[in-house]
Amino acid sequence: MTLLPSPQQLRYLIALAESRHFGRAAQACSVTQSTLSAGLLALERQLDTSILDRDAGRHVVFTPLGLELVERARTALSALEAVSEAVLAAREPMGGPLRMGVIPTIGPFLLPRLMPALRRAFPRLKLYLREDTTANLAARLNANRLDLLLLAVPCECPGAEAMPVARDAFVVALPPDHRLAGEEQISPAALSTERLLLLEDGHCLRDQALAVCGLLAGDGTGEQDGFAATSLHTLVQMVANGLGITLLPRLAVAAGIVEGTGLVLRPLAGAGAWRTLGLVWRQNAPRASDYRALGAHLVDTCREALQ
Template sequence: MTPLPSPQQLRYLLALADLGHFGRAAAACAVTQSTLSAGIIALERQLDAALLERGAGKRPVFTPLGLEVVERARQALAALEAVAETAAAARDPLTGPLRLGVIPTIGPFLLPRLMPALRQAFPRLRLWLREDQTERLVAQLEAGRLDLLLLALPCACTETETLPLAPDPFLAVLPPGHRLAARERVPVAALAAERMLLLEDGHCLRAHALEACGLPPAALPGEEGFAATSLHTLVQMVASGLGVTLVPRLAVEGGVLAGTAVELRPLEPVGEATPPGRTLALAWRPRSPRAAEFRDLGPTIAAAVRGA
């Protein structure tokens, strides 16, 4: 029988690949650097293969085979963890740790009312939060470092299972006294002639706002390379008269306009279409053993979105 690598050896290898430093990898695994190095050397001997280039300097350099083994090790550990998760979920669902990734245009506005609701509904659930942009959260989900994502659709997350929770329509934010503020609703077509202020590249809300206006990135008038890093900054730019923007209703209800004198107007839908916006959703790895648990979380999160 072929001797198999141990889970600990694979954890050493993944820590080194993810952190790129022997000392940091050892600390992450709660072992000494010599223990981690010895574990990886033992793994190479066991596989009769060189996973690292020797003499390449202080930073670890993986051989082509080593890079392939890293990805196989990631899949193997995820499968092992799924075995334990399946048993735990069947024994006592929605308890223990859950690593949740949230995008920055949702987290600050929803979590203050969501967290108390989750604590009340699932008192034995221990939630660990990670806030980041969609692309990086999806990568961490696929790598097994996160269990569940709370994000906005549409998104580049085709390799995940998703559960739509609630619509989150856009509202137009206008400088004080802006001509469009004279209307009860702002036609989307009217925004094409305005200087649209948006979040920087990487935020999915930027793409959602452009799509809502029917604008490609190159068509933005007078952008001059300026973009905000947060919705709060975006609103302050509008309040200073630099342009107009779109913000989700969730952010408005979460207080993003507090302390400003901006004008807020709903968007006018085109024909029978629903008002432009995004859809809040959960996403997880396909065939996750905790998929049923994640679906059970959906109603509680959707209720928090509605403010119920």
């Protein structure tokens, strides 16, 4: 009879692959480093193979077969966890823990409205939140470290299902003495010669803004001097100081991000001058019905917020 790896051994293997450091992997698994090392050594003996290259010195280097086993471990652990999730979903719909990732250009502006509504509608739900960039959240979803994501769709999330919940229009924010401040609406073409201030690389809103305006980095986007903002609040302050103009999602404007700055806001004209907000989860997730129920509340919350 084949001796199968334990779920804990699979967790050790995945944690080490992600951190490439025994100490950090042990910390992520809430065990001592010696316990994790012993568990992985036992796994190698059970499988009668080398998962780690022991000749690599102090560096954590996986053998080719070891790397393959990491991916298989992710699949196996995800399937095991789906068993428990299916039971929870049947026993307690919209209850228990749920791990949701959200991008920084949505979270601060929508969550203050969403969280009270969810507490009223689903008092048994324990929603744990993580704010990060789209790429990092997608990686965590794929690794089964998050259950669903709230971000701009479509996104690079292979093997995922998406539920659009709102259309979030872009508006142009500019100083009151700017030459375009008197326009009722501003076309993307009018921005081609302006210094368009953007978020730094890694934020999907940056790529969306460039796509909407038909611009490439370095062609009038304000990147020539190497400056980029880490948040929408920083962008607003840069525009208020006369450093350029920017695009803001209406969701942030409705939440009061420009209050007290004196900035002028004008709609961005043209087709596609918006982003689509949506929920994303792994295909065939046992709690998909819960995610859709949460999405229905998001539709209502977004509608109220964007008004």
